[in-house]
Amino acid sequence: MRGRVRRLRAEPFVLLGPGLAYLLVFLVVPLGLVLSYTVFKRGRFGGIVYEANGGNFARAADPIYADVLMHSVTLALITTVLALLIGYPTAYVIAHLPARWKAFALVAVVLPFWTNFLIRTYAWIVLLNSQGLVNSALIDLGLVDKPLQLLYTDGAIVTGLLYAYLPLMILPLYSAIERLDPQLREASANLGAHPARTFLSVTLPLTLPGTLTGCVFVFVPSLGNFVIPELLGGGKRIMVGNLIRDQFLKARDWPFGSVLAAAVVAVLILLLTAQAWTARRFSGEEDHA
Amino acid sequence: MRRMSAATLTAALVLTLAACGGGPSSEGPAAPDQLDPSADLSKQTLTISNWDKYMPEDLPATFKAKTGTTVTVTKHATNEEVVAKLTAGGDSGIDVAFVSGQYAQALAEQGLLEPIHPELVPNLKNLSPEATQLAYDKGNKYSVPYTWGTTGLCYRRDLTGYDPDSWKDLLDPRPALKNKVTMLATERWLMLPAQKVLGFSANTQDKAQLDQVKDTLVKAKGNLLAFDDTTFGDRLKSGEVALAEAWDGWCPTDQKDIKFVVPKEGSDLWVDTMVILKSSKNKEAAHAFINDVLDPEVHGWAVSNILYKVPNAAAMAKVDPALLKNYPALAMTPADLLKGEGLVDLGDAGPAYTQIATEVTAK
Numbered sequence: 001m002r003g004r005v006r007r008l009r010a011e012p013f014v015l016l017g018p019g020l021a022y023l024l025v026f027l028v029v030p031l032g033l034v035l036s037y038t039v040f041k042r043g044r045f046g047g048i049v050y051e052a053n054g055g056n057f058a059r060a061a062d063p064i065y066a067d068v069l070m071h072s073v074t075l076a077l078i079t080t081v082l083a084l085l086i087g088y089p090t091a092y093v094i095a096h097l098p099a100r101w102k103a104f105a106l107v108a109v110v111l112p113f114w115t116n117f118l119i120r121t122y123a124w125i126v127l128l129n130s131q132g133l134v135n136s137a138l139i140d141l142g143l144v145d146k147p148l149q150l151l152y153t154d155g156a157i158v159t160g161l162l163y164a165y166l167p168l169m170i171l172p173l174y175s176a177i178e179r180l181d182p183q184l185r186e187a188s189a190n191l192g193a194h195p196a197r198t199f200l201s202v203t204l205p206l207t208l209p210g211t212l213t214g215c216v217f218v219f220v221p222s223l224g225n226f227v228i229p230e231l232l233g234g235g236k237r238i239m240v241g242n243l244i245r246d247q248f249l250k251a252r253d254w255p256f257g258s259v260l261a262a263a264v265v266a267v268l269i270l271l272l273t274a275q276a277w278t279a280r281r282f283s284g285e286e287d288h289a
Numbered sequence: 290m291r292r293m294s295a296a297t298l299t300a301a302l303v304l305t306l307a308a309c310g311g312g313p314s315s316e317g318p319a320a321p322d323q324l325d326p327s328a329d330l331s332k333q334t335l336t337i338s339n340w341d342k343y344m345p346e347d348l349p350a351t352f353k354a355k356t357g358t359t360v361t362v363t364k365h366a367t368n369e370e371v372v373a374k375l376t377a378g379g380d381s382g383i384d385v386a387f388v389s390g391q392y393a394q395a396l397a398e399q400g401l402l403e404p405i406h407p408e409l410v411p412n413l414k415n416l417s418p419e420a421t422q423l424a425y426d427k428g429n430k431y432s433v434p435y436t437w438g439t440t441g442l443c444y445r446r447d448l449t450g451y452d453p454d455s456w457k458d459l460l461d462p463r464p465a466l467k468n469k470v471t472m473l474a475t476e477r478w479l480m481l482p483a484q485k486v487l488g489f490s491a492n493t494q495d496k497a498q499l500d501q502v503k504d505t506l507v508k509a510k511g512n513l514l515a516f517d518d519t520t521f522g523d524r525l526k527s528g529e530v531a532l533a534e535a536w537d538g539w540c541p542t543d544q545k546d547i548k549f550v551v552p553k554e555g556s557d558l559w560v561d562t563m564v565i566l567k568s569s570k571n572k573e574a575a576h577a578f579i580n581d582v583l584d585p586e587v588h589g590w591a592v593s594n595i596l597y598k599v600p601n602a603a604a605m606a607k608v609d610p611a612l613l614k615n616y617p618a619l620a621m622t623p624a625d626l627l628k629g630e631g632l633v634d635l636g637d638a639g640p641a642y643t644q645i646a647t648e649v650t651a652k
Binding site: 042043044045047064065067068071125129130131149151152230234235236237238242243246247249250251252253256 | 367369370372373376377395396399468471474475476510513514515516517520524527528529636637639640642643646647648650651652
């Protein structure tokens with residue numbers, strides 16, 4: 001009996017060990033380094049001069065950076081909402097396909113990931129430019145009489161982000177919907193609920209953790225992406241990812257880049273905490289805890 | 290001048306972050322090593338850091354055949370990336386690096402470069418006399434120029450309907466060209482048109498001048514299709530863009546109606562150079578390598594393959610006339626090039642330039 005209690009205490013640590021070690025080496029330590037850089041001075045040739053410097057934080061307070069952050073958050077939010085609106089029905093349909101078709105559909109969702117991200121982004125340039133396929137089609141159909149400015153707009157950025165990260169929305173949603181016990185919906189129907197009511201009262205709450213996971217999976221990389229705003233946005237409106245990249249690679253200002261990176265990480269930690277909290281609450285784990 | 294293609298942005302960021310080891314080395318400038326002109330080069334090895342496809346692919350093999358030296362090539366995507374490696378402290382293992390002039394200057398000021406020993410590089414005589422007058426390193430004390438060029442307007446004559454000759458054509462385009470112009474995205478060149486229109490130096494650090502530059506650029510942005518470093522050539526070909534700020538070698542003048550002009554307000558002079566690291570243990574071989582690159586045959590490769598001018602009179606004399614016909618910018622004389630303002634390291638004004646680029650692109 002005593003032996004068993006002891007084993008139970010050690011077990012979680014043994015099981016968590018590799019994961020914790022991984023997090024320590026690849027997350028905590030690098031993140032700690034980045035955080036420590038924020039209080040030092042810019043080396044003239046890049047790198048860090050180890051002299052205290054509080055000015056980095058004051059500089060980050062410049063409204064210009066808040067503007068960039070707000071704009072990035074807005075575009076990332078729009079992307080996330082659109083991904084949810086498209087991803088939920090898609091995942092729902094896939095989850096209810098016959099097994100053979102299910103596998104096929106899932107591969108189709110993941111397939112784009114096997115192509116280089118940049119090539120896929122460049123493909124959107126081909127599609128969206130004024131001589132591109134989309135404009136040609138619109139003109140041929142007589143919907144417009146001269147090419148629309150599609151490329152180099154916020155719309156092009158959102159399109160690129162949506163396309164790039166939609167699978168990250170569909171997959172967790174699929175797994176959440178798939179796991180749903182069909183009997184629950186049957187019970188709801190038997191008790192007289194309309195399909196819409198069943199969806200709102202049963203399906204949706206029970207898949208909420210998956211929904212939130214999908215939203216975070218799409219929002220986080222959308223916020224940090226710097227290639228798409230450059231290629232599809234024409235670099236005319238940068239996002240926070242570009243800002244941070246430029247501090248490291250162009251201005252050789254690692255301390256300030258670290259301040260901006262830390263700000264983004266703080267936003268993301270808030271989000272992840274909220275997501276984890278909600279997921280726990282709605283998956284009912286709290287009751288068992 | 291070579292810059293990262295978009296394809297390498299991510300890799301570059303990862304690498305630079307990975308190189309975040311320490312601050313710049315505090316080594317001061319020391320007396321040049323005594324080098325042995327008769328050293329056995331076959332006992333030496335070299336590691337060269339260069340941009341991708343920026344020298345002949347078979348150069349390591351041909352150099353080994355001549356000297357017996359084994360050459361390893363590592364590639365960098367940007368100046369910033371290789372400089373981060375070289376300044377990270379400790380031995381980078383790199384003997385010879387290809388970097389732009391202003392970066393060679395910065396490395397030399399940090400005492401990281403071995404002075405060039407002219408007696409070990411007899412082919413220096415092939416360099417145009419103008420190539421010793423470069424602002425970042427007068428007399429080529431620490432660097433040997435590899436390619437050089439300038440920045441100007443690349444345009445579709447059939448779409449513009451006239452021949453632009455001023456940076457104003459770009460910053461304040463005629464109504465028909467609205468949203469059909471692009472500017473370079475890399476900040477030194479993003480700033481250049483405004484600096485030249487206002488009559489300022491391309492290296493200005495004056496706060497009031499930089500403020501004016503910013504205002505001019507913010508106004509210009511309204512008429513711009515994009516800031517574009519990578520695809521403007523294709524956009525000109527497809528006709529989506531009628532007028533682009535472009536590096537000379539990147540303007541596809543072999544296409545009908547596409548022309549290149551250096552605006553009347555003047556432009557820059559960029560130079561890519563070869564430098565030898567003080568930490569190199571194989572400095573004789575490093576000099577021999579640079580000497581080999583200055584061979585007209587080897588150096589001329591850059592002209593016909595990357596369409597950049599080289600400061601090597603003997604190599605330029607051998608350029609195929611057909612190529613010059615297609616790419617008239619290659620025929621610019623060294624004297625013409627030197628009218629452009631040499632880009633130098635901005636030192637502590639670097640963040641100010643980034644700040645302006647940010648403010649222009651943030652709204």
